[in-house]
Amino acid sequence: MDKNWAYLLSRLAIGLSFFGHGLVRLPKLAGFSNWMLGQFSKSILPDALVIPFSYILPFAEFIAGILIILGLFTRFGLLLAGVVSLALIFGTTLIENWDALPSQLIHVSFLSILLAYLQHNTYAVDKIIKK
Template identity: 60%
Template structure:
């Protein structure tokens, strides 16, 4: 993988996460109610679903923004992968098999980018490292 390929993949997954978070931030309460409704018949207690449903859009937005600008890239990739793992777990609990492929693809992007993190040349991380 070269630095341009890494940049395109980082921007792609970053924009996806950023967009997911951005559209949900404007309707946070409605998104939370929707998510709680989806999990009402699952084994997860509402006391776990509610805080996660409010945190998810904020985390998606932040991970996306960090990846777009290339700041704390490795940590953002790790957090993004953790988010996907949690979403995959939840998706399987409610048997939402249609959402699973998208989440697995996102997880795959995070894994590939983590594996090739040394190609992260077009990023604020690099600019800050060279100045410090």
């Protein structure tokens, strides 16, 4: 039983992180996009890739966060968050923002653990749907 509660706490923590990242960026999409363009201006990534990614990222974070928090399509939400995290890690290394990398690696570690122990996802909408 404690493993189920531990899973819930970890799922909520990582879900809130993704949800919060998306939530604060959604109202200021254009500003966030311009900020990202500035960050990647000296990288090898062309603006044609950075701009769409900068507009998609907040929605992906927000959606992944909601799914993870609710425990709705939990596996998909965790995988979505993982793909987002991997893209962020790639971008972080391209601009040599080494200070951001540990946080992103911790996120991936949490996501990996949650995926590995998905059988403990007892307190979730997924369990209600399966009944």
